[in-house]
Amino acid sequence: MMHMIQHIFIEQSLVAAFAFVGVVMWVSLIISKRLTMGRIHGSAIAIVMGLGLAYVGGLVTGGQKGIADMPVFAGIGLLGGAMLRDFAIVATAFEVDVVEARKAGMLGVFALVIGTVLPFIIGAAAAVAFGYSDAVSITTIGAGAITYIVGPVTGAALGASSTVIALAIATGVLKAVLIMVTTPMLARFVGLDNPRSAMAFGGLMGTVSGVAGGLAATDPKLVPYGALTATFHTGIGCLVGPSILYLAVRAITG
Amino acid sequence: MTIFGVALLSICTLIGVFLGDVLGLLLGVKANVGGVGLAMMLLIAARVWLQKSGALSHGVKLGVEFWGTMYIPIVVAMASQQNVVAALRGGPLVLVTAIGTVIACFGATALIGRIGRERPSDVHDEAEVERGGEIISGDLVPDAPGKKA
Numbered sequence: 001m002m003h004m005i006q007h008i009f010i011e012q013s014l015v016a017a018f019a020f021v022g023v024v025m026w027v028s029l030i031i032s033k034r035l036t037m038g039r040i041h042g043s044a045i046a047i048v049m050g051l052g053l054a055y056v057g058g059l060v061t062g063g064q065k066g067i068a069d070m071p072v073f074a075g076i077g078l079l080g081g082a083m084l085r086d087f088a089i090v091a092t093a094f095e096v097d098v099v100e101a102r103k104a105g106m107l108g109v110f111a112l113v114i115g116t117v118l119p120f121i122i123g124a125a126a127a128v129a130f131g132y133s134d135a136v137s138i139t140t141i142g143a144g145a146i147t148y149i150v151g152p153v154t155g156a157a158l159g160a161s162s163t164v165i166a167l168a169i170a171t172g173v174l175k176a177v178l179i180m181v182t183t184p185m186l187a188r189f190v191g192l193d194n195p196r197s198a199m200a201f202g203g204l205m206g207t208v209s210g211v212a213g214g215l216a217a218t219d220p221k222l223v224p225y226g227a228l229t230a231t232f233h234t235g236i237g238c239l240v241g242p243s244i245l246y247l248a249v250r251a252i253t254g
Numbered sequence: 255m256t257i258f259g260v261a262l263l264s265i266c267t268l269i270g271v272f273l274g275d276v277l278g279l280l281l282g283v284k285a286n287v288g289g290v291g292l293a294m295m296l297l298i299a300a301r302v303w304l305q306k307s308g309a310l311s312h313g314v315k316l317g318v319e320f321w322g323t324m325y326i327p328i329v330v331a332m333a334s335q336q337n338v339v340a341a342l343r344g345g346p347l348v349l350v351t352a353i354g355t356v357i358a359c360f361g362a363t364a365l366i367g368r369i370g371r372e373r374p375s376d377v378h379d380e381a382e383v384e385r386g387g388e389i390i391s392g393d394l395v396p397d398a399p400g401k402k403a
Contacts, residue, residue: 088321092386094298
């Protein structure tokens with residue numbers, strides 16, 4: 001009996017994922033309404049539940065893809081994977097107020113520059129503080145603070161050790177997770193309540209998954225504006241990480 | 255027809271990602287440079303163009319907006335497959351860097367978000383932005399009475 005159900009989940013993986021996420025959303029909405037009186041957004045609870053399940057999945061399977069590493073939940077990997085995630089992000093652009101986005105365009109570009117350099121400096125400084133002295137390792141860890149894709153791309157380009165690359169990935173993933181969880185709590189304090197600040201936020205935070213999750217849990221109407229700038233972040237990071245930023249670090253470390 | 259909307263969304267995504275790859279190649283980067291952002295701009299342009307030529311039919315909107323309403327469930331699925339174990343086991347260097355970065359970037363968001371904010375009303379069309387939010391949060395049936403006709 002159990003085996004048959006398991007078989008259906010594996011065979012109908014994407015369909016099972018729809019049902020699974022639907023249940024998670026439903027439970028989250030009930031928790032939001034009953035336990036927090038609607039003060040905490042249902043989506044915020046759903047995302048935190050997702051992260052919790054990912055932690056459990058990671059512990060149980062020892063894999064890297066959270067709950068999606070369990071064969072019965074493999075469909076989650078497809079539903080939440082880069083392909084459908086990007087597809088849904090593009091779809092949100094349909095709701096963009098063109099005038100609004102154009103007005104904040106330059107601000108977004110400015111935010112992208114700061115959002116690349118600032119995390120890099122912090123990551124590089126932390127690497128030095130923890131005893132790394134070679135330019136390649138410092139640059140790779142700094143790049144990991146930009147996003148979890150920039151870290152390994154930069155590390156691979158510069159020939160960093162696999163330990164350092166793993167650290168860079170972990171830094172980027174933790175950054176994304178922290179952004180998902182903390183954005184709804186901090187949104188009010190940083191004035192994140194309009195398309196302008198959402199574009200600045202997207203450019204500064206970068207990491208598409210962090211911004212996608214953080215804004216969804218805060219205020220869905222801000223999603224397309226934040227996503228518009230955030231999606232340029234990884235590309236720009238991969239551009240300047242192994243080049244300009246590496247040269248700058250090498251010039252300083254000698 | 256609904257498939258026209260889904261197809262429009264797909265075509266914009268494919269072209270955008272392709273342009274992002276080309277841009278990456280031209281810049282000598284081993285990554286896609288802003289493909290999704292470019293796709294978003296294409297879709298915005300397509301919407302404006304369809305609206306002007308009066309071809310923005312119910313089906314086209316339904317096809318695109320359905321995927322907009324699926325955004326949050328997809329993000330929940332995305333959260334469920336993050337490598338949370340590795341992120342939390344990374345040790346002090348990972349912890350310090352990630353927390354420091356997030357705090358600094360929130361601070362910068364507060365500062366940059368205020369630049370040039372002197373206009374009395376920042377939002378150009380409140381109702382339109384609100385309706386967008388309702389679609390993305392999955393609370394609005396596509397094509398329900400809203401600002402965007």
